[in-house]
Amino acid sequence: MSGKLPPQKISIEDVAKRAKVSISTVSRVINNLPTVSKKNQARVEEAVAHFKYRPNVSAQRLASGYNSAIGLVMPGYPGIFYSFYAIEIIRGTGHACETLKLDLLFHITNGSNFLNPNTVGGIIFADIIENRREVEAALELRMPCIVINNVVKDLDVNYIGVDNMLGGKIATEYLIHLGHKRIATVTGNLQTQAGFQRLKGFKEALEKNKLPLREEYIYQGDYSRRCARVAAEKFLSLPEPPTAIFAASDEMALEIIAVANEKNVKIPKELSIIGYDDNPAAIYGAVGLTTIKQPLFQMAEDAIKYLHAVVTGKRKTPVKDVLKPQLIIRESCAAPSRS
Amino acid sequence: MSGKLPPQKISIEDVAKRAKVSISTVSRVINNLPTVSKKNQARVEEAVAHFKYRPNVSAQRLASGYNSAIGLVMPGYPGIFYSFYAIEIIRGTGHACETLKLDLLFHITNGSNFLNPNTVGGIIFADIIENRREVEAALELRMPCIVINNVVKDLDVNYIGVDNMLGGKIATEYLIHLGHKRIATVTGNLQTQAGFQRLKGFKEALEKNKLPLREEYIYQGDYSRRCARVAAEKFLSLPEPPTAIFAASDEMALEIIAVANEKNVKIPKELSIIGYDDNPAAIYGAVGLTTIKQPLFQMAEDAIKYLHAVVTGKRKTPVKDVLKPQLIIRESCAAPSRS
């Protein structure tokens, strides 16, 4: 169809020439400024279409000082990309950037190599684990930034977190109110705030309800299926096995259910399981998984919206949000058969 | 620690002043050009450190015409982000960009909104489904680009694909050679080349081995667990149920195993299952999943490396690679108990 293509890049000047207007007018059309006559508007649009012209983003950014890219910094610890968390954050930020017409700059870090802050107009830190220094550096540069999935008390930074302690508590108390007394937990990675706080909530619920805290009922996991399997096997072979298990992620809960199945332990009759995440993968099993839902997608979206508002100068006030988790009751928990 | 921060951005000029050299010299130091005296080198480095100076990327790109960002365009169909495929691509590209010091621009598309090609120096299209127009547009602009996970015959574009037909064939023939005659399959999304080709490989293997192709043994899935469950239930309640099932993804295979477990169908004794992906989640079950492994991570890495080579002018020749899948034998397949 189109034969040889123009070898040289076309710039705003080429468009201006063809439309017989100044480059300012072209710029105005590009940026939807209202002060352009219908006639010129049309001519410019024709020329833009003719050349398939797209403005040079670097030049725009340099001239305007406005950078429409948002950096997404994700911790690089092993397994994170197999977590529901990471997927939801990627989906949420991706979606929001789509609608707001922002560029999403994806950056995985282990704490050493920083994202060049000059590349972006704002940064989202998905959790803060080994990358505290990077957050501090961004702060020093006055780069708009926000940490998600973490309540940050010791740094003056914006954040949107989730109350993980509350989540752990809700899950455990639900089990308790069902009548369980022997409750075990497989924790998440305790390096993460989420893992640590969920365990804390678990412990608090036990204490508040005057249930003993048994060390053999706590297995330190890392959100992975492998850990969950080991934990389940350990729990089920205990002389006094638990009647209920709180898993710090749905993935782990699913693996525990699989182990129970293999050992012919009936769920929820003989063993109750509650997960964490509301991972859609957990809906389609034989028994729907009771779990704790977190607004991860929304958290990611909100973070983008906030940064966008700051970068465009529409917002000055900081964000310190703590979202609440929510109990989702399905079929994997029931009252214990023998108390 | 540091009191008030300098409110203004620091530029190459500030650095030059402090180091008492010209901005050219600073530029040379930044870009590691060899023609700088030790003395000046040191002075500039001191000044850079002092100001925590980082060059303005937009200005660099504008001046040099070289853009070190790579766009990753992913199809936005529902469920893609829950697929092993998407995760591996994200991991692989992320990792490669890290080491090559490239920026990764993440873009999800449903085929309508294009990534502005001027934002990046090259584009990776992760599969090509609804976004053919976008690929064509990038090609017209002479943007270096490469399609992965797809063998593209009808477009003059670089690609790295995997031979999915071969994969489907290998999987099915393995089952056949084990002695199975009643083999069913749950396909992937047939809109994707992968889904379609794996089914084709399945059919070819049957034909080549003179086994009948039964319509009731083919369930059109979409890689999701939900579909797999429905399919498994359907297959197992057939008057003449299959003795082996080829699932087009490990996720689906896992769900089929779960269903079999619930129905007390022993694997691999009474039912053999082979998956596709070599998803690490499939290793830790009671029976390790036999599956087909694809070099997804490597494919993503290679794509980045290729683009980098092109963008930096180190490579001119096109890429048309088709990688081979590989059979991974674990425990979920065995000879049928009764032929």
Add this chain to the structure above:
DNA sequence: TTGAAAGCGCTAACAA
């Protein structure tokens, strides 16, 4: 080995 100076393509006063 260095510095001066001309752009890179665009935005945003400002003047008309």
Add this chain to the structure above:
DNA sequence: TTGTTAGCGCTTTCAA
């Protein structure tokens, strides 16, 4: 409503 023009911060000749 339009055009002129001075930068934005950097790279890259070119001359010294």
